Amino acid sequence: MPKIAVLPGDGIGQEIIPQAVRVIKAVLGTKEAEFEFKEYLVGGVAIESVGKALPDETLRACQEADAVLLGAVGGPKWDHLPSPERPETAALLGLRKGLNFYANIRPVRMLPSLISTSTLKEEVLDGVDMVVIRELTGGVYFGEKGRSDNPRAAYDTMSYSEEEIRRILIKGFETAQIRGKKLCSVDKANVLETSRLWREIAIELAKDYPEVELTHLLVDNAAMQLVRNPKQFDVIVTENMFGDILTDLASMLGGSIGMLSSASLNGTKGMYEPAHGSAPDIAGKNLANPLATILSAALMLRYTFAMDEEAARIEAAVEKVLEQGYRTGDLARPGDKVLGTVEMTDAVLAVL
Amino acid sequence: MPKIAVLPGDGIGQEIIPQAVRVIKAVLGTKEAEFEFKEYLVGGVAIESVGKALPDETLRACQEADAVLLGAVGGPKWDHLPSPERPETAALLGLRKGLNFYANIRPVRMLPSLISTSTLKEEVLDGVDMVVIRELTGGVYFGEKGRSDNPRAAYDTMSYSEEEIRRILIKGFETAQIRGKKLCSVDKANVLETSRLWREIAIELAKDYPEVELTHLLVDNAAMQLVRNPKQFDVIVTENMFGDILTDLASMLGGSIGMLSSASLNGTKGMYEPAHGSAPDIAGKNLANPLATILSAALMLRYTFAMDEEAARIEAAVEKVLEQGYRTGDLARPGDKVLGTVEMTDAVLAVL
Ligand SMILES: CC(C)[C@H](C(=O)O)[C@@H](O)C(=O)O
Ligand SMILES: CC(C)[C@H](C(=O)O)[C@@H](O)C(=O)O
Numbered sequence: 214m215p216k217i218a219v220l221p222g223d224g225i226g227q228e229i230i231p232q233a234v235r236v237i238k239a240v241l242g243t244k245e246a247e248f249e250f251k252e253y254l255v256g257g258v259a260i261e262s263v264g265k266a267l268p269d270e271t272l273r274a275c276q277e278a279d280a281v282l283l284g285a286v287g288g289p290k291w292d293h294l295p296s297p298e299r300p301e302t303a304a305l306l307g308l309r310k311g312l313n314f315y316a317n318i319r320p321v322r323m324l325p326s327l328i329s330t331s332t333l334k335e336e337v338l339d340g341v342d343m344v345v346i347r348e349l350t351g352g353v354y355f356g357e358k359g360r361s362d363n364p365r366a367a368y369d370t371m372s373y374s375e376e377e378i379r380r381i382l383i384k385g386f387e388t389a390q391i392r393g394k395k396l397c398s399v400d401k402a403n404v405l406e407t408s409r410l411w412r413e414i415a416i417e418l419a420k421d422y423p424e425v426e427l428t429h430l431l432v433d434n435a436a437m438q439l440v441r442n443p444k445q446f447d448v449i450v451t452e453n454m455f456g457d458i459l460t461d462l463a464s465m466l467g468g469s470i471g472m473l474s475s476a477s478l479n480g481t482k483g484m485y486e487p488a489h490g491s492a493p494d495i496a497g498k499n500l501a502n503p504l505a506t507i508l509s510a511a512l513m514l515r516y517t518f519a520m521d522e523e524a525a526r527i528e529a530a531v532e533k534v535l536e537q538g539y540r541t542g543d544l545a546r547p548g549d550k551v552l553g554t555v556e557m558t559d560a561v562l563a564v565l
Numbered sequence: 566m567p568k569i570a571v572l573p574g575d576g577i578g579q580e581i582i583p584q585a586v587r588v589i590k591a592v593l594g595t596k597e598a599e600f601e602f603k604e605y606l607v608g609g610v611a612i613e614s615v616g617k618a619l620p621d622e623t624l625r626a627c628q629e630a631d632a633v634l635l636g637a638v639g640g641p642k643w644d645h646l647p648s649p650e651r652p653e654t655a656a657l658l659g660l661r662k663g664l665n666f667y668a669n670i671r672p673v674r675m676l677p678s679l680i681s682t683s684t685l686k687e688e689v690l691d692g693v694d695m696v697v698i699r700e701l702t703g704g705v706y707f708g709e710k711g712r713s714d715n716p717r718a719a720y721d722t723m724s725y726s727e728e729e730i731r732r733i734l735i736k737g738f739e740t741a742q743i744r745g746k747k748l749c750s751v752d753k754a755n756v757l758e759t760s761r762l763w764r765e766i767a768i769e770l771a772k773d774y775p776e777v778e779l780t781h782l783l784v785d786n787a788a789m790q791l792v793r794n795p796k797q798f799d800v801i802v803t804e805n806m807f808g809d810i811l812t813d814l815a816s817m818l819g820g821s822i823g824m825l826s827s828a829s830l831n832g833t834k835g836m837y838e839p840a841h842g843s844a845p846d847i848a849g850k851n852l853a854n855p856l857a858t859i860l861s862a863a864l865m866l867r868y869t870f871a872m873d874e875e876a877a878r879i880e881a882a883v884e885k886v887l888e889q890g891y892r893t894g895d896l897a898r899p900g901d902k903v904l905g906t907v908e909m910t911d912a913v914l915a916v917l
Pocket of ligand 2: 403404433653654655658809
C-alpha cells in the first residue's frame with residue numbers, strides 16, 4: 214500500500230496541509246482506499262511535545278513512506294534556540310539529508326491571471342515557464358563548519374563530490390529533454406573550485422544529451438537575468454546555496470511566493486512542500502494561501518505515483534479558480550474576490 | 566601630489582576610461598595641474614604585452630596611488646586560460662586583495678527619467694535610493710580551496726575573522742548614519758557559522774549606533790525583497806559572495822547595469838570602476854555607455870579626495886542629460902535620442 218507521511222508542522226502548515234489532503238483525496242476518488250495517509254509531528258510542535266524538531270519516529274516513518282507531504286516549520290517561539298536546533302534547520306535539513314532528497318524541483322510559471330499582481334511588467338512575465346533544479350544535500354549546507362574564539366573567527370566549507378554533482382546535473386538534463394531542451398547551469402566558476410568541477414562535469418555530460426542545449430551562467434549574472442529577461446530560461450540547475458537564493462527570487466516571477474510549489478526527490482521518493490514559510494503572523498486565521506501546497510500535492514502525484522493525469526487535473530483546477538478571479542489575501546488587488554484558506558480550497562474542489 | 570592610477574583594461578574599458586578622465590579634468594578645472602594621472606596595463610592587454618593580467622609594476626603603482634580608476638577586464642580571447650589566471654579573476658581579485666580594498670560600495674538610485682527602461686513597474690521603483698555595501702576581501706573568494714581526483718571532488722572555504730566582519734559592518738553603520746539611518750544586514754545565519762558570527766557582531770555593534778535601526782534578512786529573502794519591495798532599503802551590508810549576487814540583482818533597480826558605479830575602499834584609498842564588464846561584443850564601436858564610469862569618477866572625488874561639491878556636479882550633469890532624453894543603446898527605447906560613447910560624454914560636459 215503506497216504510504217504518504219503527512220507533516221503539517223507549524224503556523225499555517227496546520228491549515229494548508231488538511232486542505233491539500235482534501236484535494237488529493239478528491240482527485241483520487243475511489244482509489245483513495247489504496248493509499249495510507251498518516252500524520253506525524255515535525256517542527257516546533259514536535260519540540261513542544263517530544264523535545265525534538267525531527268523526532269526519530271517521524272524520520273523513520275518518512276523513510277518508510279513513498280512520499281512526504283510537509284506544511285511549514287518554525288516561528289518566533291523557537292527563535293531563541295541556537296540556529297542548528299531551530300525547527301527550520303533541524304527538521305528541514307534533517308529530512309533532506311536523512312532521506313537523501315538531493316534534487317529540489319521548483320516549477321515557476323506565470324499564470325496569465327496573476328500577471329497583474331507581480332512587481333514586474335506584464336511584457337516581461339508573459340510566458341514565463343521554467344523549472345529551477347537545486348542540489349539539496351551538499352555544498353556549504355552540509356560541509357564542515359566551525360568557530361574559534363579570541364579573536365573570534367568562523368568558517369563553512371562548500372564541498373562537492375563528482376557523484377553529487379553528476380546526479381543533479383543528470384536530473385537537469387533529463388528535465389530539459391522533456392521540456393524546452395534548454396539547460397542553464399549556474400555556477401561561479403570564475404571564483405570557486407567547486408564550480409569549476411561542476412562546470413567540467415556539466416560539459417562532459419552534455420555529450421550524452423545532444424538534443425539539449427547547455428549554457429553556463431555565473432550566479433551574479435543569473436540573478437540579474439531572472440529580472441531582466443526571465444523568458445530566456447527553460448531549466449536552470451544549480452548548487453544548494455545558489456539555488457536557495459535563485460528559487461526565492463524566481464518565486465517573484467510566478468506572482469507570489471504563495472504560489473511556489475516544490476518537490477525534493479531521490480528517485481521517485483519525494484518530499485513535497487510549499488516554498489513559503491509558516492507565516493506565524495497570519496496563522497490560525499484562515500487567511501493562508503493553500504495553492505502552493507495544493508500544487509505541491511500535484512507534484513507528488515506526478516513524481517512519486519506517476520499519476521500525471523490527476524496531477525494535471527489539480528493544476529488545471531488551480532488555474533481555473535484564479536481565472537475566475539478568486540484570490541487569497543497575498544494575491545489580492547483592490548476589487549478582487551478574497552477567499553479564506555478553506556473557501557479557496559472549496560473553489561478548487563468545485564472545478565476539479 | 567595626489568596620484569590617480571588609470572587602468573583602462575580590456576574591451577570597452579579602453580573607450581569609457583578616457584571619457585571619464587575628460588569629465589574629471591573638466592570638473593577639476595585649474596586644479597587639474599595638482600593631480601597626476603598615469604596609465605597602467607591591466608587585464609588581457611597586460612597578458613598580451615607582459616604575460617600577466619596584473620603586472621608587478623601596475624600593482625605597485627596602484628599601491629602608491631591615492632585612487633585607481635579602472636575600466637573593465639577580460640574577454641573571450643582569454644577564456645581558454647585556467648580561471649585563476651584569467652583577467653577578471655587575476656586582476657580584479659589581485660587588486661582587491663593586494664590593496665586591501667575591503668569595502669565595496671554600490672549606490673543604487675532610480676533616476677525618474679530611467680524608470681521606463683526597467684523591467685519593474687514604475688510604482689515599485691519610484692523613489693528607490695539605496696547603497697549596497699559588500700565585503701570584498703574575505704569569505705569564500707579568498708578561503709582555502711582545492712581539488713582531488715579519483716573520484717573527483719572539490720571544496721571552497723568561506724571564512725571570516727571578527728576583525729574582517731567588524732570593519733565592514735562599521736562601514737555599514739556609518740553609511741546608514743549619514744543617510745536614512747536604516748541598516749539591513751544580510752546573512753544566512755540559519756545555516757552558516759560565518760553568518761552566525763556576522764549577526765552576533767552586528768548586534769554588538771548596534772549598541773554604538775543607537776540612531777541606526779538594524780534589521781537582519783536572510784539572503785534568500787533579501788533577493789526576493791529587492792524585487793518585491795526595493796523601496797524598503799536604505800543601506801544593505803553583506804559578505805562577499807552574497808554581495809556579488811545582490812549587487813548585480815540590485816543593478817536592475819537602477820535601470821541598467823550600465824548605470825551602476827562602484828567604489829572599493831580601504832580608508833580613503835579606493836578603486837573606482839563601473840559594475841559592468843568589458844562587453845567585447847560592442848567594444849571599439851563607440852557604443853558603450855560611459856555613465857557608470859563617469860559616476861564612479863564622481864565617487865572617487867567624493868571618497869578619496871573629499872571633493873563633495875565636484876562629485877555632486879558630475880552626478881547632477883548625468884541626471885540632466887538623461888532628463889534631456891539622451892540615451893546610449895543599452896538604455897534606449899524606440900524614439901529615444903541615441904548617442905555614442907563620446908557624444909554622451911560631450912552631452913555631460915555641456916551641462917557640467
Ligand atoms: C529554512 C532554510 C534552512 C531553507 C534553506 O535554506 O534551504 C529554506 O530557505 C528553503 O529554501 O527551503
Ligand atoms: C569577475 C568576478 C571575479 C567579480 C566578482 O565575483 O567579484 C565580479 O562579478 C564583480 O562583481 O566584480
